[in-house]
Every structure is written in C-alpha cells, then in structure tokens.
Amino acid sequence: HDPIRVAEEWSMADNLSGGRIGLGVASGWNADDFVFFPERFGRHRQEMYDGLEEVRSLWRGEALRRTTGDGEREIRLHPRPVQAMPPLCTAVVANPESYERAAEHDLGIVTNLMTQDIGQLRENIARYRRARARHGLDPDAGRVAVLLHTYLGEDHDTARADAFEPMARYMRASLSLFSGVTNSLGVATDMKSLSEDDLDVVFRRAYGRYCDQRALIGDVDSVLPVADAVADAGADEIVALVDFGVGADQLRAGLPRLDALRRRHRDRQPSS
Template structure:
C-alpha cells in the first residue's frame, strides 16, 4: 500500500528508527557497518530521527557503550535525520562531560542532536559511579538542569579541588558551545506516572516503551503529561511523547510471525538475562527456570499480539493512527532485534510509504 503522504502524515505520529541490538562478541564490526547503512537509508527515506542507547557490560545493547560516540559517527554519515540518544544514563556521568560531548555532536550534525536522559536501572552499570546508585532519580534531574544551563552558555562552579579549610572553587564554561541554543531533551521512563508528570512540569519531552505498561496505562500517562504541562503554564499540546516499539513491516502480520517469533524470543531472553542480577537469590532453581520460561513465552506473545508494530503498510498505518489518538507524538521503531538486514531495510522502505 502506498498511502497518501498527506493523509498518513497528518494522522500518524512522526516515524523514527531505534537501534538496540543484542550482538554476539564476534560480529560487532559488521553490526556497526549495518548501523551506518541503516542510518543512511533512513535519512534518504525521510525518517524523523535515529535513536541509539547506552548499555554496558552485556551483549544486550553492548555495542552502544557511549551514544555520543555512535552519534558522532551517525552525524557525519547522514544529512538531515535527527540524531538522538535513547538514553544517556545521566547518574553514570559528570554533567560537564555530557555537555561537552553532545555539543560536539550538535556541531557535527549542524543542530540535529537531541538527548533522552535516564536515571538507570541496571545495577551492574553503577560500578562506573557507585556512589550515585541509591540517589539516581534525584541526580537525574539535578544533573539535567546543570547540562541545560551549560548548553545555554552559563558557567558552573565546582569545588572538587578544595581542601578542608582551603576553598578553591573553579568556575567553568564548557566548549564547544552547542550549535542549537537549547538542545531538545527527553526524560526516559517506563510506566512511572510521576516521571511523566515531572517531565511535563519541566517542559521536557518523554521517551517511553511498553515493557512495563499496557496501552491503557500509557494513555493515562500521556494524559498526566499534558495535565502537568497545563498546570505549569505551558501549552498542553506542546512537548513530545516518543514511544519505542519493536517494528517489522513489509508483509501481512500473519506471514511475518514464523520469522518474528524466534527473533523476539532470542531478544527477550537476552533482556531477561540482563535483568537477572536485580532479582532475589534463587532458592529453587528448577521452579525459577520454569517461571522464567513461562515469562519468556508470555512476553514474546504479548509483543507479537499487541505491543509491536508488525505487518503490512496498511496494518501498520491502522496501528499508528490508533497510537496518535492515544497521545503518541513519535514512534521510534526498534528494527534490529534479530531479523536479517534485508528485513530491516524492507521495514524502512515499507514504513516510508506512510511518511
């Protein structure tokens, strides 16, 4: 189906691309080449943005240890597509470094940079900044405000060089200055209604997903976001809610399912392994394995039935129209979850008919 650009474009969210591969140790170089090829194709086809995450110490997302480095490469290999981090785990970093790195990406891209910031959830990641783990939610917003001030050209005063009784404050500006006067900012959250409200109150965008919330909960959270903007004196229709969704398009959904199911199973299995260190110690291994197998099977079917953007152009258009009605402004299609590269490219070409 070649949908009319005006008809589809007015009725659906903006369409972007999200890359978040689970990669075996011996295939990273090839995957980086595929990432750059995917970015160039998405750029040519008119997609709104390309998103990459921050992940550490695991094959799940492990090819993205620093989204600013990846984004610098994406910036110089593309022409018009927005370059986004989804997300910088802010409590792992010094705000001064984040401001410097993303100002560089913003200049390389001539003002196409945008950053989603997250508090972090994976306990092992915090070996990089262990002292911030317990207060990561508070640090997220305090550091975020520092970064926004630095991007505006304001100075920061630091006291790390001081000794007891001998204050030696240092006042700094970061360089280079960003290309944009104010780089677009998102707050990343799953189902936390307080974070939707906080983002709305602060005039920030939201990056979210369906891992930990239903469509009904997401719709409620979008409403909370708009109400918070209104209460803060901001245009409630302003701001942006971006939804990350596993996506594969080109054939009817039913014909895609035999290939989607094993890809989704492998991807979600890796995600569950990443999450295992957050759980309590296992006392009954056999029972735990059965529970995990059930959760994996249920999770795969949940995505295939309700929570993924899968199918023909017509099927995807219908789903995107519904998401727009539910308050979603942008859908970032996660396309590299185990399907072959030719399927990724077919997905982009199919979804591009809806732009």
C-alpha cells in the same frame, strides 16, 4: 556521566551539526552500570535531574564552580553551542509520577509499551500534558515519542514467525525485563523458578498478545490498528525499533514496507 563532560561533548556536536542536535537523558536502572559512581545508585533519578540542571546552566553560558587539582575554579562551556537550548527528552515507561516529573522539568517523553497498554499510555500522556499546564508550559509543546518493536513482512504469519526467535532472545536477555512484559500482558509467573523450556512456553503465550497490542510485527494491514491506536492515545511520534535481532537482510527488506505503513498511517490521521 559528569554534566560538564555531557555539555562539552554535545556542544561540540551542536557546532559540528550546525545546531541540529537533540538530547535524551535517562537515569539508568542496572546496578552494574554505576561502576564509576556506585554511591549514586538508589538515588539515580534525582541525580539525573540535578545533573540535567547543571547541563542546562552550562549550555546557557553560566559558570559551574568545581574543585580542580589546585583549588576551586569556575568552569564554563567551550565551544559555545549554536542552539540556545537543544530539544530535551527523557525515557520513562509506565510510572505516572515519572510523566509528571518530566513535565515539571520541561522534557519531552520517550516511552514504550513493554509494561503499559494503550489505555495506560493514554492516561499517562494526558497526565503529562496536564502537568505541563500546571507548571506554566504549553501542554502540546511537550513531544511524546513511543518506541514500538517493528518488523514488517510480505504477509502477517511469516513476519510473526520470522520475528519470534529474535524477539525471544531479546526479551530473555534480561529476566527483569521479560518478567515486566509478561506480567503486564497478564502472563504472571516467577521467572527465576522456571526452566528454559518453561520460559519458552511463557514467551510463546505472551508473544502473540504483545504483537497484537503493542508492536508493529506483521504486515502493513495487520499492524496499522496499533499505529492508529498509539496516535489516538496522544503520541506525537512513533519510533520503529527494528534492531532487536532480526537478520540484516530481512530488516532491510522490511524498510519499504515500513515506509508504506508510514504513508498509510499519515493519510488516516485527521488534518490539523
């Protein structure tokens, strides 16, 4: 995305919302997503940070010099945004250097547990906060949100069974994603060489481990330890990722249970 377009569209949204937007940025990873700018693939992470600085510059009211149809012009943002600067975050997963880079650029973190465990998450969050301090930023002001696949049922076993097929389809839609998750859980294999039946066996082996350690799939009591562990690792927020393919009626039925989990988890956290 061109930084000028990003800044202009979100400045408009900032005005319409009365200054309530926040922005998340990511570099992308799928080569097919770079059809507009194929030359950027391979250096897309640096391109993201370069583009973000241009968005910030425009947001502050500064001009960017660009080539138009009849020469070079200075481009400024219109309408002017309401917020001096919106909250900004970036998506990272398990690479420790990505946490440090986000800290250097004063970005919050959105992450998940698909290819890192709780221990690695704890280490990465600590690394992120140390890096913020090194760059003269308040370590605790950088927010870390952790996305967890979530489906809560009346009882643990039924919820696990109901979520199995949707989660299998979700994971197997991308072999690279599927491979990263299973390898991280200790179920290492060459996915490209496996038949459909073999892939099913691999997923069944990984599914229980994933739900036990890295997801909120079960009932309120059975998933509470995962929520507590994520908070204890230093996360500021847990984001319930519910749209991985569970039926709409089942999803809606689980929302009151999600609220019950939220209240139980909140009550167990130490008061500040």
